[in-house]
Amino acid sequence: MHDPGPAIEIRSLTKRYGRTTGVEDIDISVGTGEVFGFLGPNGAGKTTTIRCLVGLLRPTSGSVRLLGHDPVDGHRQVAPRLGYVPGELRFYPELTGARTLGLLAALQGAPSPRRAELCERLGLTAADLARTVGEYSRGMKQKLGLVQALQHDPELVVLDEPTEGLDPLVQETFYELLAEAAAAGRTVLLSSHVLPEVQRTCGRVAIVRQGRLVTVQSVAELRRARARRVRLAFADGQGERPLPGADRWPPRWTGNRAELLVPPDEVVDALRGLLALPVADLTVEEAGLDEAFLDLYRSPVEKT
Amino acid sequence: MRDRFPLLWLALHRRRRMLTALVLGMAVFELLIVVIAGTVPHGRMFGGDGGGRTPPSAFKAFSGSTGSVSIGSYPGLVGAGLTHPFWIALQVTAIASLSAAAVAADVESGTIELVVVRPVSRARLLAERTAAPVLAALALNAVATLTVAAGVALSPDMHHDVPLRGVFIAGLLGWALTLCLLGPALAVSAAARRRAHVLGAAIALGAVGFALNFVALAWSKAGPLRYASPFHYYTPGDILAHPTVPWGSLSVLCGVGVAGIAAAFAVLLRRDLAP
Known part of the structure; x- marks a missing residue:
């Protein structure tokens, strides 16, 4: 069977605004039919x-290809x-919701077979669509944004923080729509700073920090690589103190109790040092995915 | 038009009330000009034809003349209605508003993101957005021309001095002047991120251009500066008195406008389009 190649291919992408660097040396490849998270x-x-x-x-500098084409030259x-x-x-605030969707469909130059279904599922009623967009709440604008992006049933969907302002019920509907898109073989790039959202919907994820790529991993790998939360309680009542062997991971102190996040492959070494102290109680558990994510943010930028 | 030229429709639809007001304002203003001009008896114009002292030559800037047409004549009076600051203000308002809406306003508001990710080329975006002020200027000049033509046709004294052919040629030249102001304004819009930059540029072009022509006519040492003003090439007073098409002036005005529009296309094709 013919391999369609990557739907999105970003090679050594750098974008500068004068002296400010927006992004530097980003490399990402997203396969056709993949739901890919973009976190940061x-x-x-x-x-x-x-x-x-x-x-x-x-x-x-660098290059970007979308569906095999340069997005500017192959627009x-x-x-x-x-x-x-x-x-x-x-x-445009003075246009009604219906007119906005009609205008964007006219610019798309294609039928909008999913408009009615999407409006219904996202809770945009006929009365809502008859009002001007200037009267819309943020959540309603976001719903309208999703409808305009999906109404022509595109094969590649790029969503930049699409759930901002959506209530939990509509978020659920959005996740269903993403799952359906994935099942239908559509390619989705989902940008978010909400990790559980990406964890729930995406197969792989790229994490960026300060304009550079930190890592590209599957969500499963990210889970496996997440830090361990080490909790210690000291018996001597002396409170904060140096933690030999674990000084690299700044602890959070509460009286005689300390809590720190340690990478999984360094837990054993860290415990050797810590157990030399007058420890009364010690637990080690997997950190939440959020914490793993924050850990990656804190760690030095290093491409993998 | 909404389905075929959605961006043109959008530009005109969003400013339909303003454009309606401008067109009505232009019609009423030109009507007043021809009615008032018609109330001055033919032989009693500002001290009589050839009798009294003629107005200073700088006043020719207000009658749209670089030649011999005095403001104290029917062509001068009617020409004043086509060069009056109110006439300029109406034209500049339409040009500035629609030029700003062409690109800069969309970039500033962020709506550009939803437009240019569609199968709409940047050239088509600018072409439709250029058509909006061109059509608005056409409407404003058409209503001014038709109102003046009707007034002149209904007044035998004025009709004697102002041929209708001259009125229509003056209208054509008026449209060329707006094109001349529009081109640079569009070029600024294609490059700018703020609509205020475009509004400022269009107003500066109109106001400074008029002032430059006035100063050049009033002060002989500044005379050569008049060639830098679009109003030097816009002479409705002269045309109303001597109805021939001023091909040189028409070419300069249209040439500047077209050059500005061409620059706008060149800039837009290269620039980043994000808020």
Whole structure:
């Protein structure tokens, strides 16, 4: 069977704004049919990368290919197959929701077979669509953003923090839509700073920090590699003290109790040092995925 | 039009109330000009034809003349209605608003992201957005021309001095002037991230251009500066008196406009389009 190749291919992408570096040396490849997470704190470079991806920004160096085409030079080939929710979603406030969807469909130049279904599932009623977008709450604008991105049933969907402002019930519907897209073989790039969202919906994830790629891993690998939470209680009542063998991981102290996150392959060495202290109680458990994520943020930038 | 030219429709739809007001304002203003001009008896114009002292030559800037047409004549009075600061303000308002909306306003508000990820080329975006102010300027100049033409046709004294052919040629030149102001404004819009930059540029072009022409006419040492003003090439007073197409002026005005639009395309094709 013919291999369609990667749907998204980013090679050594660097984008600078004058002296400011937006992203530097990013390499990511997303296969066709993959639901891929793009994680990072605010200001990490996710939106810059995505804007290069959809052709809004031109890379300073490196290359981006979407569905086999350069997103700027091959705009005519890429755009009809793309659905996009920007991170900073802005509509024309004086247009109604219905007119906004109609306008964007006219610009898409394609039928919108899923519009009615999506509006219904996301809870955008006919009355909502008859109101001007200027009257919409943030959550309603976000729903409208999802409908406009998916109404023409694109084969590649790029979503930049799409669940911001959505209530939990609508978020559930959104996750269902993502699962259906994955089942239908659509490619999805989901940018988020909410780890459980990515954990739930994506197979692989890229983590960026300060404009650089920290890692690209499967969610399962990320879980396996997550840090261990070590809790200690001291019997001597002396409170905070140096922790030989575990000084590299700053502890959080509460009276005689300390808690620290230690990478899994260094736990044994750390415990050897710690057990030389007057420890009254000690537990070691897997840290939550959120903590593993934060741990990656804190660790030095190192491409894997 | 909404389905075929959605970006043009959007630009006009969003500013439909403003454009309606501008067109009505233009019609009412030109009507007032021709009514008031028509109330001055033919032989009693500012001290009589050839009798009294003629107004200073700088006043020709207000009648749209670089030649011999005095503001104290029917062509001068009607020409004043086509070069009056109110006329300029209406034209500049339409040009500035729609030029700003072409690119800069969308970049500033962030709506550009939803537009340019569609199968819409940047060239098409700018072409549709350029058509909006071109059509608005056409409407404003058409309503001014038709109002003046009707007024002149209904006044035998004025009609004697102001041929209708001159009114229509003056209208064509008015549209060319707006094109001349529009081109650079669009180029600024294609490069800018803030609509205020475009508004400022369009207003500066209109106001400074007019002032430059006025100063050049008032002060002989500054005379050569008039060639840098678009209003030097826009002479409705002269055309109303001597109705021939000023091909040189028309070419300069259209040339500047087209060059500005071409620059806008070149800039837009290369720039980043993110808020």
